[in-house]
Amino acid sequence: MSLYAFIGAWEQGLVYGLMVLGVYLTFRVLDFPDLTVDGSLPLGAAVSGAMIVHGVDPFLSLGAAVLAGALAGAVTAVLSTKLRIMSLLASIITMTALYSINIRIMGRPNLTLLNKPTIFQSLNFFGMPQYLLVPCVFLVIVVICKILLDLFLHTQMGLALQATGDNPQMIRSQGVNTDTMIILGVSLSNALVALAGGLVAQSQGFADVGMGIGTIVAGLASVILGESLVGSHSVVRHTFAVLVGSVVYRLAIVVALSYQVGVLRLTPSDLNLITAVLVVICLTVPLLREKMRFKRA
Numbered sequence: 001m002s003l004y005a006f007i008g009a010w011e012q013g014l015v016y017g018l019m020v021l022g023v024y025l026t027f028r029v030l031d032f033p034d035l036t037v038d039g040s041l042p043l044g045a046a047v048s049g050a051m052i053v054h055g056v057d058p059f060l061s062l063g064a065a066v067l068a069g070a071l072a073g074a075v076t077a078v079l080s081t082k083l084r085i086m087s088l089l090a091s092i093i094t095m096t097a098l099y100s101i102n103i104r105i106m107g108r109p110n111l112t113l114l115n116k117p118t119i120f121q122s123l124n125f126f127g128m129p130q131y132l133l134v135p136c137v138f139l140v141i142v143v144i145c146k147i148l149l150d151l152f153l154h155t156q157m158g159l160a161l162q163a164t165g166d167n168p169q170m171i172r173s174q175g176v177n178t179d180t181m182i183i184l185g186v187s188l189s190n191a192l193v194a195l196a197g198g199l200v201a202q203s204q205g206f207a208d209v210g211m212g213i214g215t216i217v218a219g220l221a222s223v224i225l226g227e228s229l230v231g232s233h234s235v236v237r238h239t240f241a242v243l244v245g246s247v248v249y250r251l252a253i254v255v256a257l258s259y260q261v262g263v264l265r266l267t268p269s270d271l272n273l274i275t276a277v278l279v280v281i282c283l284t285v286p287l288l289r290e291k292m293r294f295k296r297a
Helices: 003-029 037-053 058-081 087-106 119-123 130-153 156-166 168-173 178-204 215-230 235-257 268-296
Strands: 110-112 206-208
Touching: 003 037, 003 130, 003 156, 003 178, 003 215, 003 235, 037 058, 037 087, 037 110, 037 178, 037 206, 037 215, 058 087, 058 119, 058 178, 119 130, 119 178, 130 156, 130 178, 130 235, 156 168, 156 178, 168 178, 178 206, 215 235, 215 268, 235 268
Parallel strands: none
Antiparallel strands: 110 206
């Protein structure tokens, strides 16, 4: 693995760590299977990219991307809670609609941001090369978002959110509106995902309607991998674990793509296959650990 590929894997792992935090909120905290992320990631990229092309400040475009992602998540949650549509189906409906909406926002299936202003130009105070500046900016943003999420989940509202996923009947008996908690949690989740999409668009110089395909699988793989490596004994540790999982997942992808056995060489087209294998491995490791403990006992 070259140094450039290693730094690129860290860069991808950090920025998609925001997406993984969003997946963690829905799948682990709320126990709400949400496929909206496959549409809200390109939504964030489309909103940020389209606004930059029309002369809007890149930082403001990220704020708009966050709001758009939150709105997409709220639509999914409302379909599930108010219209009583199964959560998985509700997220698929929103994800499908977002494909057309993203094209409407960009005016075409993809949008280039070459020679357009980005947040990285504004934050390059020390004249750092782009390949070092981008990971550093991503690291700062991810750390800030993680700390804010940890603080939120320790507030009264955050605890109610966690209780909604753990035991909705109990928290409902305490007078908490679980529908509101679900709408809040899914909205926050997709806001993080859309922020990741906006940052990816600005760092890579383009937004594409298909850039969210496979996002949910990658997010789940990162969550499971992080839990297997670090554990999940507390909220702070759990959020740290999923971020570690995001970076390790991207590093594993780079290693797999650079590996060759005889005439067999993996290519970027095998990315989904690699992801599927990693998910199977991550799901199998805890089971193997339990079997080993049982044999020792």
